[in-house]
Amino acid sequence: MGRTPLRSPLPVRDGVGATRLKVPRTGEWPTISAYVAERFGHVDPERLLRRFDRGEVVDITGAPIARHTPLGATEFVWYYRELPVEKDIPFDVAIVHQDADLVVVDKPHFLPTTPGGGYVQNSALVRLRVALDNPDLTPIHRLDRVTAGLVMFSARAETRGAYQTMFADRTVEKVYEAVSAMPADGLPELPRVVRSRLSSEKGRLRVAEEVEGEPNAETAIELLRTGVSGGTDAGLPVMHTLLRPRTGRMHQLRAHLAGLGLGILNDRFYPVLEDESPDDFTRPLQLLAREIRFTDPLTGAPREFRSARVLQEAPR
Structure with missing residues (x-):
């Protein structure tokens, strides 16, 4: 059986949970604070020590860890970033559905689902925790920051596992839309x-599509229509596709379309990894999580939700 997750001794604050850090039981550091100072060597050590003096670093009971607390006194410490x-x-993130157990939202492009990469308050999770006054809100699945559309959140821990199991068992049907530039050498055969x-490694920005193995x-792809974009790239010949992923690998839809020569418009990763640059809000990635369907594990009733967003470069 798996270990029971440790519950944070610090409450969610302003929509953000405390960070947990594992501390070695033995080592060359005389104190826990000395280990933390070396672990975060890019931060002024006196600044870190002052946080210990103010009682901002605690153990699993919520008791403050002093700067002189010896190494080995506790295995984990918690603190607010x-x-x-x-x-x-x-x-803005739009709420599509809300009940005692489930919150479904329509996420905009550029907003991350959860904190990360320099975005904390500007994440769907933190914004929703604050707006709904619910520190227990937790995403059941995620969308890339640059992808728009439907995301489901668990509203309480008691029923969270039932919804998470749906995704683990692949009983949730998800439907996406994408817009790509019309390839110069003609359309691939669709559907x-x-x-x-696909494989991904920590620190690597893109997945690798491997021939062997x-x-x-798996993604089912069909053509919705072709035409001319009426958005920022007005006049560009484009094609509009419907995507039904049967698995949920990182960047799966982006990599699969790029592999067909149908790289999604405004994708900075596929087929070519572009240099990092500030977001251009006028050119969102043309990928949308449009629909989600499942049988509710609590009631047995069929559930279906649909995004109200549209892709700006879709053919008019």
Whole structure:
């Protein structure tokens, strides 16, 4: 049986949970604070020690850890991260459905689902925890920051596992839309099912599509229509596709379309990894999580939700 997750002794604050850090039981450091100072060597050590003096670093009971507490006194410590100055994401997350157990939202492009990469307050999770006054709100699945559309959140811990199991068992039907530039050498044959092996490594920005090995990613792709974009790229010949992923690998839809020569418009990762640059809010990735369907594990009733967003470059 798996270990029971440790519950944070510190409450969620301003929508953000405390950070947990595992501390070695033995080592060359005389105190826990000395280990933390070396672990975060990019931070002024006196600044870190002052946090210990103010009682901002605690053990599992919530008791403060002093700067002189010896190494080995506890295995884990908790603290609140000092939040960075964030660039505002000027788009709102819309609530599609809310009940005692489930919250379904329509996430805009550019807003991350959870804190990360310099975004904390500007994440769907933190914004919703604050707006709904619910520190227990937790995402059941995630969308890339640059992808818009439907995301489901668990509203309480008692029923969270039932919804998470749906995704683990692949009993949730998800439907996406994408817009790609019309390929110069003509359309690939559609509809089709793309199967491949995708792998990802920590620190690598893109997945690798491997020829060898058992496929672990599958997407059904069909053509909705072709035409001319009426958005920022007005006049560009484009094609609008419907995507039904049967697995949920990282960047699966983006990699599969790029592999067909149908890289999604405004994708900075596929087929070519572009240099990092500030977000251009006028050019969102043309990928949308449009629909989600499942049988509710608590009631047995069929549930279906649909995004109200549209892709700006879709053919008019």
